[in-house]
Amino acid sequence: AQKITQTQPGMFVQEKEAVTLDCTYDTSDQSYGLFWYKQPSSGEMIFLIYQGSYDEQNATEGRYSLNFQKARKSANLVISASQLGDSAMYFCAMREVLSGGYNKLIFGAGTRLAVHP
Amino acid sequence: EAGVTQFPSHSVIEKGQTVTLRCDPISGHDNLYWYRRVMGKEIKFLLHFVKESKQDESGMPNNRFLAERTGGTYSTLKVQPAELEDSGVYFCASSTRHSTNEKLFFGSGTQLSVL
Numbered sequence: 141a142q143k144i145t146q147t148q149p150g151m152f153v154q155e156k157e158a159v160t161l162d163c164t165y166d167t168s169d170q171s172y173g174l175f176w177y178k179q180p181s182s183g184e185m186i187f188l189i190y191q192g193s194y195d196e197q198n199a200t201e202g203r204y205s206l207n208f209q210k211a212r213k214s215a216n217l218v219i220s221a222s223q224l225g226d227s228a229m230y231f232c233a234m235r236e237v238l239s240g241g242y243n244k245l246i247f248g249a250g251t252r253l254a255v256h257p
Numbered sequence: 258e259a260g261v262t263q264f265p266s267h268s269v270i271e272k273g274q275t276v277t278l279r280c281d282p283i284s285g286h287d288n289l290y291w292y293r294r295v296m297g298k299e300i301k302f303l304l305h306f307v308k309e310s311k312q313d314e315s316g317m318p319n320n321r322f323l324a325e326r327t328g329g330t331y332s333t334l335k336v337q338p339a340e341l342e343d344s345g346v347y348f349c350a351s352s353t354r355h356s357t358n359e360k361l362f363f364g365s366g367t368q369l370s371v372l
């Protein structure tokens with residue numbers, strides 16, 4: 141069965157520094173996708189970044205980058221130049237492809253990030 | 258363009274009562290998903306609609322949960338009768354068509370507390 145593991149329940153970082161949020165996954169599929177979502181205190185889940193298993197380059201979206209190490213089955217999120225507004229819950233997720241081609245996301249337990257001034 | 262909206266944002270009910278959660282997806286999104294996060298645990302899939310049809314309801318905990326999406330627009334999730342373990346945050350998400358990098362747009366969730 142597919143599984144996502146986020147081992148850091150909480151992290152803190154100084155403003156303007158970089159931080160890495162860990163995510164490891166387990167799957168027997170050759171084709172899969174990995175996502176990171178951010179959940180601020182307002183509650184909504186915000187899509188941050190996506191990495192496909194066949195993508196040769198690590199995904200980047202502004203200050204977010206995904207350190208994808210396929211052999212180690214890890215997909216860590218790197219946030220550069222942290223801002224106070226980055227304080228939130230962060231979820232790593234993997235796409236599970238169902239019959240008919242439909243998708244279902246498998247989530248990790250999340251990491252709460254606190255950015256200190 | 259309006260995002261995914263969920264109502265109510267919070268609901269506090271007593272064990273044995275009925276609660277109905279509503280989700281309005283982004284207009285034109287055929288796929289609608291319900292997820293749930295119990296305190297401190299992973300966000301778990303509940304079910305998936307494609308338009309008005311239930312594509313996958315394998316995550317529904319038991320028959321006290323009933324989801325509908327009449328007309329393929331908004332969806333409701335009814336819990337009847339509610340139990341203590343039903344407490345958690347219920348998220349709704351929608352997307353256009355399924356693809357390898359299908360991006361789900363989530364609502365802000367409904368915080369359900371069963372006392």
